[in-house]
Amino acid sequence: MHLAYPAVLAVLLFCVGLYGVLARRNAILVLMSVELMLNAVNLNLVAFDVWLRDTLHAGQALTLFTITVAAAEIGIGLAIVLLVYRNRGTSDVDKLTDLADTGTLPDSGSASIAPATDNPADTAAEQALRAREQTA
């Protein structure tokens, strides 16, 4: 087989994933696009490995490692995304704008003199939420 076929296919799939990462807003869709990119790399690695008849099988070893890492990454990623969804009711990356250079931060200036409550952590979180809802 011509090596050009798998190599070009891998590049095209990588760029499809790249488009997805940049264009998607839903965090889970972004994760899917990252998976596509990683898979494209794997195809490349396997094709090179078979072509080279590498005695160390570096390409296939790296492919197995990538698959495992991707699975772990998906687990962690989903845990984080679900956490955010639970607290904010959205998994939209574009709506995560509390941390940014412009605009007033929820904990800035006068807003930070908060009434003391049972657990101060609540106030901070609530302030952040309120600030976000005001801007929305």
Added chain:
Amino acid sequence: MTLAAGHPGFMSPTGVEIAFVLVGIATLGAALVTVTTKQLVHAALWLVVALGGFAVEYLLLTAEFIAWVQVLIYVGSVVVLLLFGLMLTKAPIGRSPDADSGNGWVALVVAVAAAATLVWVVVDAFRSTWVDLGGAAQGSAKVTGAILFRHWVLPFEALSVLLLAALVGAIVLSKRGAPARRSLLSKSEALPMRGVPSERKARES
């Protein structure tokens, strides 16, 4: 292994090549739908098609162990996890207006430019390279296992540590507390997933 001269040209493809290209087109198509569809669940299902296509390509490249790992881990667990994620974030079944952000055109330009550059690079490098698929399969479980546990043993162990860390981390992030069981509960607290929106609503009002 063979040098440029000793193999068929692009105009007279072999059977494996035809199969590879056809599966490749299907995979690429499924990937394109995955990143463009507005229906979130469809995206996950098309991802299954794309990942399955990868597995077939690995088989055609004689990397059988990797093909089965791909099927088991990606199609079997990663996509299922992603579907769980979509369900738990209450992804709508129909078209979802907020699937894409406003910078789709920028993304398209970047992706096309990257594709053009990289395709040029690999075509330029591998124009006349021939992969010899004959002989012993390059990726049988036996070969892969032997090399993994001999040469790549340190990264392999590091990877096991990574999995342990990911396991612990996922538990830390999603474990729900024991004191809920000990104290008397109201109904909404006993069912965390149902309890959350009500808490949220209470805060919003």
Added chain:
Amino acid sequence: MTGTIHSLWTTAADSATPLDKIPTPKIEYAQLSPVLIVFGAAVLGILVEALLPRRSRYIAQLGVSVTGLAAAFAAIVALAADGYASAKSHIAAMGAVAVDGPALFLQGTIVLVALVAAFTFAERRLDPLAHGRRVDSFAAQGSTVPGSEQEKRAVRAGFTTTEVFPLLLFAVGGMMIFPAANDLLTLFVSLEVFSLPLYLLCALARRHRLLSQEAAVKYFLLGAFSSAILLFGVALLYGYAGTISYGGIADVISGTAKMTPALANTTANDSLLLIGGAMVVVGLLFKVAAVPFHMWTPDVYQGAPTPVTGFMAAATKVAAFGALLRLLYVVLPGIRWDWRPVMWGVAIATMVIGAIIAVTQTDVKRLLAYSSIAHAGFILAGVIALSPDGVSSVLFYLAAYSFVTLGAFAVVTLVRDAGGEATHLSRWAGLGRRSPLVAAVFAVFLLAFAGIPLTSGFAGKFAVFKAAAQGGAVPLVIIGVISSAIAAFFYIRVIVLMFFSEPQPGGPSVAVPSALTSTAIAAGVAVTLALGVAPQYFLDLAGKASVFVR
């Protein structure tokens, strides 16, 4: 072609070399002991989490972490004393890691940084008592919704996330392998080993949880994206050189490798090498937060729990610069005429943009984040020098910078009001009048960031710029000095704000820390002054450790 298809299913019979037994790999356990000790301590930490009752976990975790890190540091010193940093340096564990001067120096730095960071992780006196219990900077339970009844219950029950200590140790272990990795596979795996625990740690702040989780999402998505790019670069380099070991790729680049027929027509192809190398370097530049790959830095530094930010800012930078150094000095010196101009541009952009944007910041943590970007630029100037002096100056700078950063973030945890840490700069006005000691300590760190003589920052900057100038990068040095001056402006501005403006009514108070944070800050001040007043000993040490093994 039928034969090809057929062979898919009949491999066992005609396998050329029967592989009945896998030969035992050769692993130099003694030389890997620092990493093994850290991972062992992490696993022990998980056992503590599983077996000990909740009350005794905190003490046990702290004990395990501190003992493990101290033992790892002792092992590193023993290895260095045994000559593994110079004469005996070699490649260990079937080619996976290098045991040499830079690796041991950076591992030592990372372990010490982690040791100090573990103290700040364990600090429990800054927050007011919650239900009669002392609480640390981490959420009582990560999964609870902030402010919910459930979280209150968790706090009342005395839950704490003591899992942060094993996670810290996992990250440290990955960071120790990262600068020592001697093939691209180990590089990728160790990158993930330290990144995943950091994503998690970012999401666990007790106060400002929503910001903390937002930081984790951003860090995670950009981190996963950057590692995909790095991986594609790895694949291209593999296709170019036919191997992923550092030495092997370097041989192919320099043309001394044994040429196989399969490679003959691609190794002449430089674009494959250049694009592949560039993508790997981009993946690393993401981690060191160099412009234009810095966008995640301020958000993540601001949102993460401050002890985590301090650890991340210090140790990630050390590990990632170590890996970058090894990549550029061992793998890619053969194409230095191609990457040096690009890295010049990156270094200049990083220094200038980091310094200029920092001037406009109003939040202490964001300010320190942009300052860390500017510092990445200064360090890059030393990396580009491509000489032993360049290596030793970068090693010295990393050691100096990491302790200043840790100390500065530890001070940030002390200045608090009812909402937690008061990070807005206006709240810091007049701090010097109310708590002169804390303000003075913070001023020392700021002066070190600015590179004022008699602090470690000056010695570091001087060494880096000297190496860069000797490497022929005089314009780079001039721009570096100018952006240092810009950077000095905003550091001095903060000092002026602290000492010469009126305190706000109802401004933040300074919490009195326990011995833990006090030790961390004292260590930061001590290292800053020691490296500033008598840098020569440490420069010599870094100089002795500046030779990479191949």
